[in-house]
Amino acid sequence: MEQRTEILLPGVVDPDGLQLRTSSIPVPGAGQVVIRMEATGVSFAEQQMRRGRYYDQPPFPFVPGYDLVGTVEAAGAGTDSALLGQRVAALTKIGGWASHVTVEAADVVPVPAGVDPAEAETVVVNGITAWQMLHRKARVKAGQTILVHGANGGVGSTLAQLARLAGVRVIGTASSRNHDRLRDLGVIPIDYRTDVPAAVRELAPEGVDAVFDHLGVSSVRQSWRLLAPGGTLVSYGSAATLDDSGSKQLPVLKILLRVWAWNALPNGRHAYFYNIWAGRSLAKRRFRTRLRQDLTQVLQAMAEGHIDAQIAARFPLAEATDALRLAESKTVTGKVILTP
Ligand SMILES: NC(=O)c1ccc[n+]([C@@H]2O[C@H](COP(=O)([O-])OP(=O)(O)OC[C@H]3O[C@@H](n4cnc5c(N)ncnc54)[C@H](OP(=O)(O)O)[C@@H]3O)[C@@H](O)[C@H]2O)c1
Incomplete structure (x- = not known):
């Protein structure tokens, strides 16, 4: 039976302290969707989080991963069934380094046809x-x-x-x-x-x-x-x-x-x-609307060829240690991408 895989950050560790964990594929609750990850990435935030240096990171242990792109594999009650099978992008702050990620349906943004998932990931x-x-x-x-x-x-x-x-x-x-x-x-x-x-x-x-x-x-x-x-x-x-x-x-x-x-x-x-999460709890609806509008504009600009994505390397999720090490080496330009 297919399993869900995820990368756990257990505490302040070197990149080789990341742990691979498996569990069963999640079932979305009401208002949620499960995204099958096609691309997630190593952001500067994960480099800070593994040192315990990100200013509002959660307590250890947790699954890092600030954003992802993937296809909607399951949709919970009260969500739009048209989302099923659609390629979407989502901002998660943590939790993106997993094969299947549960998010609120209201937080996903469609990725335009023809845009490569790894390229889209670089601009979430x-x-x-x-x-x-x-x-x-x-x-x-x-x-x-x-x-x-x-x-x-x-x-x-x-x-x-x-x-x-x-x-x-x-x-x-x-x-x-x-x-x-x-x-x-x-x-x-x-x-x-x-x-x-x-x-x-x-x-x-x-x-x-x-x-x-x-x-x-x-x-x-x-x-x-x-x-x-x-x-x-x-x-x-x-x-x-x-x-x-x-x-x-x-x-x-x-x-x-x-x-x-x-x-x-x-x-x-x-x-x-500027803090990307500012206003999230005070005015959630306005925060979501703006985030969706702004990410839609950026993805559209990419679809029209105005944004050139730079990808430094692609690693399977199971090789997150090597991916994090490469991102931190400062020897490459562009985003280090994790794929299933
Ligand atoms: N507030 C928010 O909501 C928010 C959201 C996203 C990111 N961030 C922050 O944004 C920052 C950048 O993130 P990123 O993902 O873009 O990182 P990144 O891809 O690693 O880029 C960092 C850049 O900084 C450059 N750099 C290093 N030392 C420098 C110096 N002394 N003067 C000028 N530039 C220097 C590097 O240039 P070289 O490669 O040429 O050395 C590199 O281009 C991080 O601090 C992150 O936490 C904040």
């Missing part, structure tokens, strides 16, 4: 994050100039491509080995190991209209100073503190305090800390 959490920061927070307009830190990363490269699609000039930081890729995407590259503020000022002497910063509190101070009047800083992570010890919430709290202080001053610029 990354695409929603990029779209919402660009269009709901910074509200960029054609002709503006923005700075994207880590413009070859999962979020950064999607954001850069969506911005180019909106007619925005994009300056992006990355290590020099990734500069050709940035140029291919229409991005002006800067090596983050050089004097980034000087290079940005040379390209945009009046400042930039928005900065997207995933690095953390030291970087956001510098990013804030690069804004043109009326500009917007969107901070969305603390990647620079991945290997720190101590409180996992403190790096985010420090950014929140900064953002609050900047917005309290009458200075004509705006700062946000």
Whole structure:
């Protein structure tokens, strides 16, 4: 009989501490569907979670996996029967690293015909994050100039491509080995190991209209100073503190305090800390509607050839250890994908 397989993160472990577990195939409850996974992936969040460094991760043990793409195999009472057999994407935060995943039917988004499931997977959490920061927070307009830190990363490269699609000039930081890729995407590259503020000022002497910063509190101070009047800083992570010890919430709290202080001053610029889950419990319906709308737009942009997905490698789910190790090696560009 077919079984469900999943990858368990038992505690703070090295990648080879991941465990493979099997169980019976789940039956969806009312309002739920079971997705047969076709592609899930290694996000930055799993790299933080295995170190116990993701600011609101659940207690161990749990099954990681921030998002997935697959086909709806079973639908519970009260769901639309048209979902059966449909290829969908879902944001899960945890639980995606499994052959079969149960989610609320209201949370799945159809994947357009012709889009490869692994390619679609690269723009679920990354695409929603990029779209919402660009269009709901910074509200960029054609002709503006923005700075994207880590413009070859999962979020950064999607954001850069969506911005180019909106007619925005994009300056992006990355290590020099990734500069050709940035140029291919229409991005002006800067090596983050050089004097980034000087290079940005040379390209945009009046400042930039928005900065997207995933690095953390030291970087956001510098990013804030690069804004043109009326500009917007969107901070969305603390990647620079991945290997720190101590409180996992403190790096985010420090950014929140900064953002609050900047917005309290009458200075004509705006700062946000973006969190993909913000508003989930207070206004669930609005949160879901926006998430569905925004992911639909991103997947459509991919279907129309405006977003080039970059896949570093594909591994079967049972080889999640190798997949996580490769993603953390920083030797590859693009997303490491897990398949059944
Ligand atoms: N707030 C939210 O809701 C939310 C949602 C999704 C992701 N995130 C956060 O977003 C961040 C990025 O995630 P991701 O999946 O896009 O990661 P990723 O694919 O690993 O990309 C990270 C990027 O950072 C670049 N980088 C490393 N050091 C840098 C530096 N000093 N200056 C500028 N860039 C540097 C890397 O460039 P090279 O490869 O060239 O070294 C790489 O392109 C993580 O912190 C994650 O937690 C937040």
